[in-house]
Amino acid sequence: MNSPNILLYTIDALRFDAAFQLTALSGEKWSFFRNHYGVAHCSDPNYLAILTGWSPDAIKELYGVEVYTQMGSQFKKVFPTLPVALKKLRGYSSWAYQPVRVPRFYLQGFDIISWAPSDSISDPQMPAIRKMLKEMKSPWFGFVRVMDCHYPYLGAHDIPKDSQGEIDTDRVKESYWKSVQHSNEVLKDFLPWVLESYPNTVIILLSDHGESLGEHGIWDHLYTLYEVLVHVPLWIYLPDQSGRNCSGLTQHTDIVPTFCELVGLELEGEGQSWLPFLKDESPPPDREEVSLVGWGCHPLGSKEEVEGLTGRELWKHRAIRSKSWKYIVNWHQEKGANFQLFNLEKDPGEVENVISMHPDLTQHFVNILRRIDASFPMPTESSVGPAYSEIDREIILARLQALGYA
Numbered sequence: 001m002n003s004p005n006i007l008l009y010t011i012d013a014l015r016f017d018a019a020f021q022l023t024a025l026s027g028e029k030w031s032f033f034r035n036h037y038g039v040a041h042c043s044d045p046n047y048l049a050i051l052t053g054w055s056p057d058a059i060k061e062l063y064g065v066e067v068y069t070q071m072g073s074q075f076k077k078v079f080p081t082l083p084v085a086l087k088k089l090r091g092y093s094s095w096a097y098q099p100v101r102v103p104r105f106y107l108q109g110f111d112i113i114s115w116a117p118s119d120s121i122s123d124p125q126m127p128a129i130r131k132m133l134k135e136m137k138s139p140w141f142g143f144v145r146v147m148d149c150h151y152p153y154l155g156a157h158d159i160p161k162d163s164q165g166e167i168d169t170d171r172v173k174e175s176y177w178k179s180v181q182h183s184n185e186v187l188k189d190f191l192p193w194v195l196e197s198y199p200n201t202v203i204i205l206l207s208d209h210g211e212s213l214g215e216h217g218i219w220d221h222l223y224t225l226y227e228v229l230v231h232v233p234l235w236i237y238l239p240d241q242s243g244r245n246c247s248g249l250t251q252h253t254d255i256v257p258t259f260c261e262l263v264g265l266e267l268e269g270e271g272q273s274w275l276p277f278l279k280d281e282s283p284p285p286d287r288e289e290v291s292l293v294g295w296g297c298h299p300l301g302s303k304e305e306v307e308g309l310t311g312r313e314l315w316k317h318r319a320i321r322s323k324s325w326k327y328i329v330n331w332h333q334e335k336g337a338n339f340q341l342f343n344l345e346k347d348p349g350e351v352e353n354v355i356s357m358h359p360d361l362t363q364h365f366v367n368i369l370r371r372i373d374a375s376f377p378m379p380t381e382s383s384v385g386p387a388y389s390e391i392d393r394e395i396i397l398a399r400l401q402a403l404g405y406a
């Protein structure tokens, strides 16, 4: 395939279980990755990994930069994102459709960026993108970020209270699932148009992170590293290949190497290209484990704390997910740390913390984590405390109100 167009389409905050409602992607040309992971629970570190191929930890090690607190312009000087490299080394033009009007280093190098309000509802025709494409020379790289499934879910600010005046969490969930249906309608309209207009286009479609809808007493995607937040769906369409199913463990940092191999580009990175698998030339990719990192906000912090960097620093999270297990550390600078181990085969909802029953396995994960971040606390018998999930109802309601459900 000679220099295909590349469409990187992200649906922000799409949970893994929402994948089964996206019938627009059910054709046999689509490859589906069912054990794909982000690198974190929130947007910026994940878009960074998707567009550069580096995890937040690698960036810290290579450049001494803490990703979450320094996502701004200083990155521009240090390293290329995929669209920048495609432009410089392969003559690609590039465009982006990005709803959050905040400068982010991963948006550097695009020829055109179309901004939309972050609470806007996508028009299934995607007129802004069609307009940009008219001005684009092929081959192009296009990056789409849609916010329909991000709170306040289709802009549904007015939902919430039941007849007793309580916030109606069922209706909050309902509006999330409606947003998933809407995303499907958009894809049903937009993708066939793209493929008809530009048949030589590779499409990758995924979510940056998931969304918590009350699981563990948590809403949205700002705290800890449960599966609903880090396990995301991913599909790939290659025009000259039939689709394959991958059940191996994969992560966002594999995406850049895959595109690089596709266009014959060599960029340094951490991940592994999926192209041999997609071409039916090798078994599915399958990592031993994936490492996850998070910066949580305290839901009852002040506005400055919740939105600012001090809030981000209150909770830190780390997790290692292997094929069958997940080890999570949640660390608060004043409250200390708690530690969780889940058997994901028996307990996919991460309900029963079995850390005290598996000291050897716990030590195995502690060793991995210590290699990644030696500053993180280690579990001791007295420190295996209550799960982070035990946030009381008042806090949940306050958080929902902060999201506009009031």
Ligand SMILES: [Zn+2]
Pocket: 012, 013, 042, 043, 044, 208, 209
């Ligand atoms: Zn996001």
